Amino acid sequence: MSTIAPFARSEFDRRLDRARREMRRARLDALLVTAIPVFRYFTGYHPIIGESPTRPWFFILPLEAEPLAIIPAMGADDMRQASWLRNIVTWPSPRPDDEGVGLLAATLAALPARFGRVGAEIGPETRLAMPVADFDALRAATPGLDFVDGGAILRAVTAILSPAELARMRHAAASVDRAFRDLPDRFRHGVTEAELHRDFQAAILRNGADYVRYLAIGSGPGGYGSICRGPVDRAIDAGDVLALDSGSVVDGYFCDFDRNFAIGPPDDGVKRAYATLHRAVDAGIATARPGATAAAVWTAMAGVLDEAGAEAGSIGRMGHGLGMTLTAPPSIHSADQTVLAAGVALAIEPGLFYTARDGGRRLMVHEENIVLTESGNALITRRAPGEIRVIA
Amino acid sequence: MSTIAPFARSEFDRRLDRARREMRRARLDALLVTAIPVFRYFTGYHPIIGESPTRPWFFILPLEAEPLAIIPAMGADDMRQASWLRNIVTWPSPRPDDEGVGLLAATLAALPARFGRVGAEIGPETRLAMPVADFDALRAATPGLDFVDGGAILRAVTAILSPAELARMRHAAASVDRAFRDLPDRFRHGVTEAELHRDFQAAILRNGADYVRYLAIGSGPGGYGSICRGPVDRAIDAGDVLALDSGSVVDGYFCDFDRNFAIGPPDDGVKRAYATLHRAVDAGIATARPGATAAAVWTAMAGVLDEAGAEAGSIGRMGHGLGMTLTAPPSIHSADQTVLAAGVALAIEPGLFYTARDGGRRLMVHEENIVLTESGNALITRRAPGEIRVIA
Numbered sequence: 001m002s003t004i005a006p007f008a009r010s011e012f013d014r015r016l017d018r019a020r021r022e023m024r025r026a027r028l029d030a031l032l033v034t035a036i037p038v039f040r041y042f043t044g045y046h047p048i049i050g051e052s053p054t055r056p057w058f059f060i061l062p063l064e065a066e067p068l069a070i071i072p073a074m075g076a077d078d079m080r081q082a083s084w085l086r087n088i089v090t091w092p093s094p095r096p097d098d099e100g101v102g103l104l105a106a107t108l109a110a111l112p113a114r115f116g117r118v119g120a121e122i123g124p125e126t127r128l129a130m131p132v133a134d135f136d137a138l139r140a141a142t143p144g145l146d147f148v149d150g151g152a153i154l155r156a157v158t159a160i161l162s163p164a165e166l167a168r169m170r171h172a173a174a175s176v177d178r179a180f181r182d183l184p185d186r187f188r189h190g191v192t193e194a195e196l197h198r199d200f201q202a203a204i205l206r207n208g209a210d211y212v213r214y215l216a217i218g219s220g221p222g223g224y225g226s227i228c229r230g231p232v233d234r235a236i237d238a239g240d241v242l243a244l245d246s247g248s249v250v251d252g253y254f255c256d257f258d259r260n261f262a263i264g265p266p267d268d269g270v271k272r273a274y275a276t277l278h279r280a281v282d283a284g285i286a287t288a289r290p291g292a293t294a295a296a297v298w299t300a301m302a303g304v305l306d307e308a309g310a311e312a313g314s315i316g317r318m319g320h321g322l323g324m325t326l327t328a329p330p331s332i333h334s335a336d337q338t339v340l341a342a343g344v345a346l347a348i349e350p351g352l353f354y355t356a357r358d359g360g361r362r363l364m365v366h367e368e369n370i371v372l373t374e375s376g377n378a379l380i381t382r383r384a385p386g387e388i389r390v391i392a
Numbered sequence: 393m394s395t396i397a398p399f400a401r402s403e404f405d406r407r408l409d410r411a412r413r414e415m416r417r418a419r420l421d422a423l424l425v426t427a428i429p430v431f432r433y434f435t436g437y438h439p440i441i442g443e444s445p446t447r448p449w450f451f452i453l454p455l456e457a458e459p460l461a462i463i464p465a466m467g468a469d470d471m472r473q474a475s476w477l478r479n480i481v482t483w484p485s486p487r488p489d490d491e492g493v494g495l496l497a498a499t500l501a502a503l504p505a506r507f508g509r510v511g512a513e514i515g516p517e518t519r520l521a522m523p524v525a526d527f528d529a530l531r532a533a534t535p536g537l538d539f540v541d542g543g544a545i546l547r548a549v550t551a552i553l554s555p556a557e558l559a560r561m562r563h564a565a566a567s568v569d570r571a572f573r574d575l576p577d578r579f580r581h582g583v584t585e586a587e588l589h590r591d592f593q594a595a596i597l598r599n600g601a602d603y604v605r606y607l608a609i610g611s612g613p614g615g616y617g618s619i620c621r622g623p624v625d626r627a628i629d630a631g632d633v634l635a636l637d638s639g640s641v642v643d644g645y646f647c648d649f650d651r652n653f654a655i656g657p658p659d660d661g662v663k664r665a666y667a668t669l670h671r672a673v674d675a676g677i678a679t680a681r682p683g684a685t686a687a688a689v690w691t692a693m694a695g696v697l698d699e700a701g702a703e704a705g706s707i708g709r710m711g712h713g714l715g716m717t718l719t720a721p722p723s724i725h726s727a728d729q730t731v732l733a734a735g736v737a738l739a740i741e742p743g744l745f746y747t748a749r750d751g752g753r754r755l756m757v758h759e760e761n762i763v764l765t766e767s768g769n770a771l772i773t774r775r776a777p778g779e780i781r782v783i784a
Contacts, residue, residue, distance in 0.1 A: 052719035327444035
C-alpha cells in the first residue's frame with residue numbers, strides 16, 4: 001500500500017458527480033450505502049471492523065445536499081483522518097435498541113424531497129449490510145419515502161474504473177502472477193492441498209497483495225473436478241493436474257484469475273482441453289469491446305468450445321465483472337444483454353469438461369482479467385502461456 | 393486442515409437437534425439460513441464461492457420434515473461429496489429473474505405448518521445473504537407464513553461450542569500466537585506498517601491458519617491511536633508502541649486477539665497502561681462463568697480501569713462473543729444482560745486512553761479469548777506476558 005499514492009480528492013468528486021448524474025436519471029433524492037466496499041469507494045475510509053456484524057456503517061449521498069456518513073462513534077477519529085468527508089454523525093455503538101436507525105430515518109426524512117425516492121442496496125447481487133429488521137423499521141419510519149433499488153446505479157457508477165483504480169487491480173494481479181511464476185520452484189511432490197493453499201497465500205502476500213480474500217484449489221489425477229472449493233485432504237503428485245484461482249486485493253481492488261499446472265508430463269486429453277480453453281479465452285478477449293454485450297462474449301467462447309466438441313464447464317457462466325468485489329455484474333452468460341462500456345473490468349473464464357485417461361470426467365477452467373478501452377480492451381493479468389506449465 | 397479430523401456425523405445431528413429444540417420453544421415451523429458460516433455449520437459444506445454476491449445459498453431446517461439445501465447447480469457435485477446432507481435442490485444460477493426464490497417459496501409453503509412462522513436472519517447482528525428485494529418477494533409469495541427473527545436462535549445454537557469446534561479455535565489461536573512469538577526476530581527497524589501487515593499475515597499462514605480474515609495494526613510514538621484500522625503509510629521504529637490484532641481462521645473457526653510490543657524501552661506511561669489492562673483482563677476472566685452476565689464481566693474490567701484512574705478505550709465495549717464469525721453476540725457492555733453459558737467463547741478486550749510522553753492521547757487494547765466451562769472458563773489464547781514485550 002505504501003507504494004501506491006492515495007486517491008486524489010478529484011477522484012472522489014468525480015465519483016460523487018457520476019453517482020448524482022445516475023440518481024437524477026433514476027429520480028432518486030438520495031442513495032443509502034451500507035456495503036463496506038462502496039462506503040469506502042465514496043468516503044475513502046475503509047472500516048476494516050466492518051468484518052464484524054455488530055455495527056453497520058452508513059453513507060448517504062443526497063442529490064441536493066451535502067453527503068454524510070452515519071457511523072459508530074468508535075470509528076470517528078480514524079475516519080476523520082482518512083476521509084475527505086467532514087460531515088460525520090455518530091452513535092454510541094453497540095446500542096442494540098437503535099443501531100443508527102433513528103439517525104438514518106431522521107436524516108433521510110429531512111432531505112430535500114423532489115422525487116420521494118431513496119435508492120438502497122436491495123436489487124440483484126446486492127447484500128444489505130444492516131439487519132433486515134432495521135431496514136424494515138427504517139421503511140416504516142419514513143412513510144413519505146419509497147425505497148427502490150439503488151444497487152444497479154451503484155454498480156453502474158463503480159464499474160467504470162479510473163486509471164488510479166486500474167493501477168490497484170494491476171498491482172493485485174501482478175502479486176498473484178509472481179506467486180504463480182515461482183510456484184514450480186516451491187512445489188514439493190506429495191505436498192497436500194492444504195499446505196499448498198497456505199503456502200500460496202503467503203507467496204501472494206510476499207509479492208505485494210494486501211489480502212487474499214479468495215483462493216480456490218483443485219487437483220486430481222489427470223484433472224480436477226471442481227475449482228470452486230477450498231483444499232481437501234489429498235497429496236498432489238505426478239500425474240495430477242493442479243489449478244489455483246485467487247481473488248487477491250490491493251487497496252480494495254480485486255484481481256480474480258487462475259492458472260493450471262501439470263505435475264509431470266500431461267496426457268493428450270489435458271493438452272487438448274488446455275488448448276481449447278486458451279483459444280476460447282482469445283475469442284472472448286477478441287469480442288469484449290464497448291458496445292458488445294456480455295452475451296456476445298459468451299457466444300464467442302461457446303463457439304470455440306462447440307467447435308472442439310467440448311462440453312461447457314459447470315460454473316454456469318463464463319466470466320463476470322470485478323472491481324471492489326470478487327465478482328460483480330454482468331455475467332458472461334447467454335442471457336445477459338448488458339452492453340459493455342470502456343472502463344469496465346471483466347474476468348474472462350471459460351471452462352469445459354473432458355475425459356481423463358482413467359475414463360472419468362474432469363473440469364478445466366481458464367481465467368484472465370481485462371479492462372475495456374475505447375477501442376477494445378487491455379489485459380490486466382499477464383496472459384497464461386499457450387501450453388500448460390509442467391512441474392517436473 | 394489436513395491435521396484436523398472432519399466433524400463426525402453425530403456432531404451435525406446434535407446441531408440439528410439443538411436447533412429444533414429452540415425452534416419448538418420459539419414456535420417456528422422452519423429456519424431459513426443464508427449466512428455462509430451457518431450454512432456450513434449445519435451442512436458441513438463450505439461454499440467458498442459465497443464470497444461472490446451473484447448466487448445465494450439456502451439451508452432450510454424444518455421442525456418436522458427433512459432438512460434440505462437449495463443451491464446453485466454449480467455447487468451440487470462438490471456439496472454432495474462434502475456434506476452429509478442428501479436433500480439438495482438446485483437451480484441453474486445465474487438466473488437473475490429467479491435466483492432460487494421460486495424454489496424457496498414453494499418449499500416453505502409445502503412444509504408442515506403448525507405455527508405458520510419461519511425464522512430468518514433479520515434481527516440484531518444478522519446480515520441476510522440474499523437481496524432484500526428477493527426476501528420481500530419471498531414474503532409476498534408466502535402470505536400464510538410469518539417471517540420472524542431466527543438470528544437469536546441461530547446464535548444460541550451456534551454459541552455453544554463442542555470440543556471439536558473448540559479444537560479448531562485453539563488451532564487458530566496457536567497459529568497467531570506462534571506468529572507473535574517470532575515477531576521480535578523478524579522485526580526490522582523502519583519497516584512500514586504495510587510491510588509488517590503483509591509479513592505478519594504470511595507468518596500466521598505458515599503457522600497453520602487457513603485464512604487471515606482480519607488484521608488490524610496500530611503504531612505510533614509512545615502509543616497508537618486506533619486498533620481498528622489497516623496499515624497507514626508510516627515506518628515503525630524506536631520509541632513506538634505497536635499492536636497487531638488478528639481474526640484468523642481454522643476450518644471455519646476464528647480466534648480474535650491482539651498483542652502489544654514496545655520498540656525499545658517503553659516509558660512509564662506505557663508500562664502503566666499495560667499493567668492496568670493486564671489486571672483488567674484478569675478481572676474479566678475471573679468474572680466470566682456460567683450464570684454471570686456479559687454486563688458483569690464489563691463491570692469487573694471497568695472497576696479495574698476506574699481504580700487506576702484510566703479512561704476506558706473508545707471501541708464502545710470490552711469484548712464480544714466469537715466462533716464462526718470475527719464477532720458475535722453478546723457484547724461485553726454495561727447494557728448487555730445476556731447470561732453466559734458453558735461452551736460460549738468470548739473475546740475479553742478492555743482498552744484505555746493514556747497520556748503519552750509527548751502529552752498526546754494514546755489508546756491501548758488487550759485481548760484474550762476464553763471459553764466458558766461448567767466451573768468457570770479456560771483460556772483459548774496463551775495469556776499475554778505481564779509486562780509489555782520489548783523489541784530491542
